Amino acid sequence: MTTNGTWDEAFDFVIVGSGGGSMCAALAAKQLGKRALIVEKQPLIGGSTGFSGGVWWVPNNPVMKRAGVADSAERARQYLDAAVTYQGPGTTPARRDAFLRNGPKMVEFLEDQGMKFVYADGWSDYYDELPGGEPRGRSLLAELFDTRELGAWESKLSRYKGFSLPLPTDQFPSLMLAKRTWRGKKTALSMVGRMLKAKLTGRRLAGAGAAIQGRMLQIALREQLPIWTGSALAQFIVDGDRVTGVAVQRGGRLVRVQARHGVLMNVGGFSRSASMRQRFQPHPNSATWTNANPGDTGEAIELAMALGAAVDCMDEAWWVVTSLAPDGQPPKPGGYAADGTPLPFMHHLDLSLPYSMMVDQLGERFCDEAGAYMEIGQRMYQRERETGKAVPSWVIMDSRQRAYYPWGTAQPGQVPEAWLKSGYMIKAGSIDELVEKTGIDGPGLARTLERFNGFCRSGIDSDFGRGSRAFDRCHGDPTVTPNPNLGAIEKPPFYAVRMYPGDVGTAGGVVTDEHARVLREDGSAIRGLYATGNCTASVVGRSYPGAGASIGASFTFGYIAAHHALGAAAP
Template sequence: MDFDETVDAIIVGSGAGAVCAALYLKSCNKRAVILEKTDRFGGSTAISGGIVWAPGNMLMRRAGIADSEERALTYFDVVVGDVGPASSLARRKAFLRGIDEALRFLESRGMAFFRQEGYADYYDDRPGGEPRGRTVMARPYDLRDLGEWAAKLRGHGAPAMPINTHEGGRLATVKTTWRGKRAALRVAWRMLVNRLTGRQWVGSGNALQGRLLRLALDAGIDIRLETPVTDLIIDQGRVTGVAVAAPGGPRRIRARDGVLISAGGFAHNARMREHHGPHPASVDWTMANPGDTGEMIEAGQRAGAAVDLMDAVWWTSASLPAPGQRILNVTDVGRPHAIIVDQSGRRYMNEAASYVEVGNNQYARNRTVPAIPSWLILDHRNRSTYPLFMAMPGKTPQAWLDSGYLKRAPTLEALAEDCGIDPQALRETVERFNGFARNGVDEDFRRGARQYDHWLGGDPSVGPNPSLAPLETAPFYALRLYPGDVGTAGGLLTDEHARVLRPDGSAIPGLYATGNSTASVMGRHYPGAGSSIAASLAFAWQAVRHMVGRNDG
């Protein structure tokens, strides 16, 4: 079979797992090529929070925090549950081993990680949960260090402020807490330094992918943008390479050791979402990168691969201020003086829970009561005290009100009528919630009962429960909430070595996959911040270890 060139390994996609895999192969004197179909590097990782969920990670150990595989597996059992082979015991153990080894490897290559005490697991109140947090993040990064590649990093300039994800929740309390003021001073200092020195400090996903890109460039990794894979090449049952639509024309690239698919899911593929996902759904609600369109999952299926968990999605609350625009409301929904109600005017969840859980709850509710969209209800205290997405406290954009995106009314009854909600039902819901807020206990949904509930949306100045405060000060506000997402969580079924499996459980020789291209080891739940990036890293690591014959699991 004729090829235009030969390498040791082909990596499809340019997220965190892809770079980790390429760096490891380079350390083994293997030649890998990263193929990215878009004109930007970094995938959805680059526009994410840039967080990695890693039980028992090296930073926890250095801080003297005892964690163990047994605790993490217990946590998997109670949070993820039994979702089939995608999250088998072997894969859970491979994840835990792989993420630890991958992070230590990256740190040895120069990655600058840190952890933030208190960034709790999303179900920290359950057996095995860790309220002190198992997440690591990349330190802020100066994009000038990338030279001409800075303009090729996805999300360049966004977020506009050099801010780390965990600082967002703290900035929201700048008017009420000293920790909020300190966070604001840190971010303001970085912005000032940027302005005075020409630095381009960024945080979150840009920091993670910017640092990884620098490591890849320093290692001489072959990175090719605008090079979509059009199909897998199979010879006698083995995947031996890929066909690509290169800028110079079609090419066929051979891979001696294997092909690793790390190309994301199908968040922007309306046809696949309509076929596999829950309804209603829309590509207009997704926050995933534009290249998240599912071709590599379908290429794997043509090669004989099995798929699983195709209805699973990494949900996140979103609103739509104008056609083609999306706003991420993750931190808004769990703040004091705010609740979510369905179209009948009733609460139906813990608004401060994991964003994936919020989305799952919205779909579950919609099966019996219209809840897509739902309504985020706020009072004047909320709007004057906290930001609403990027709108500063007390500074409501007039365009939001004029367009009807954000509704405002002098009474709850008037707001309900404007939203098409039963006024009496909304009044009863708010009065019941206000009683919970004053007592500090949400008797319906336990909002604020766990550490995580306070992390992004809580306000330490509010008592007796930092997550609960009454809605009682006019005017009142409402906006429609949709189950947005940051990617899909189902795809190619893989084993503990990240080998792609056929329906009969046998592995397709030469084909590996990781990240959102696969059926997630996390199942349909999100154990903690950075679970999807962590899985991508862990199984990219397992894949290349297996490729070079060093996977001892």
């Protein structure tokens, strides 16, 4: 759409979407003396970050340094170069340097604005064994947030619809071991005490992504930042070769909003778009497998592409494998919110624990089940391309897994009868019976079990290194030796569950430079158009170097975009 010079509203900077980088960018604009508008198509504010585990990965940040962890941009760059092996237009040296240089500044800026960061000490980098890897981690959390502090805006906060516990995200691995360790029991008792106190005082404590975006929204409201909800982007408005504003569907009419200095896209990906998934993502796939935020429908990416924006990594996602019933739907009970919204189980922590392994339909392992969840999804699809026998795969577990640890929403010791009746979870008295009920190749599974159980006895997974990284071990069971992530599968009854490559958002999109400007195929910038978050080809490419890598990058490049668009270098 081209402009005819008439506008309904005018701002210095217009930010489309309200996810991780949006309020950060708007706050940076205000600090620079400019006025930014956030427009959000959903009725809720917070985007994918509000639905997330609520973690930032920011190397060399001041919070970890105050905790006594020595880091530097040089050391972090060494790690990024080792972990991010994909060489694409989103992972250029200039973008890596911009991320590493501005991430710590972004954290300092938000601290000054009132964000309350917590260092996730011990949440290791995902590939800590690589040069520059940090076993204590580079990840940050937000303090638990009392959503009552938002007043009338409390109901507008975007948050995951599943069960919500007033617990910092980094304490969930301990909670998983409540039946196994004193630390787990202490974590559980502390959480119960916090819940009782909150009930007595009326506090409504939120953790995870709601803690980040709740605090960010509180700061935004304090600073009187204009935020429009229920306002969907209809078109970018262009004058010559420059994006000068947006047309937004708001209140039943088309509103033309001028953006004097630029437009920032922070609109999420396209996990909820069946057509875009079929066009770009590996097969088989389904929008029913995702836990992405409901606004992840991809229209803004398509509008940018229509302007000539280059895209990359459109076949990639932030994979977190999920388990589904034979009909391809989440299991009942547990797999649905109170309002009926499907909530596919996300398996990372439970896959890391002993007495289980994942195999394809040939009965063969293909990954480190305790490793980086994005890599597990990639390996599942790689195996599917090689054999056509990996989607779905199977988790095989013995009776101790079900006795000791949670699975999905089932607590230790629980195997819901409805799961068995529906075929979501298959139970057998022997491996032969399990093979008969699942159709897994029997000889292949027998060979894998013999080899896997040998690894459990020696403590060394010679095939995939399960338990060899600090990241694996921080999610293991320390009472199991010699490897906290390995437990033999030998005590009946045995169980099997179908596994699929679920996700929490797509990880590809428009190509941007070190200033967050959207680029064309020839490398030239689309003037006036910036982007950050899951709608971009990520600075970490096709890998996930640490917890919160996508959110850390979203905030950082939103911060960078505001400074560049408004004519100021980041401080």
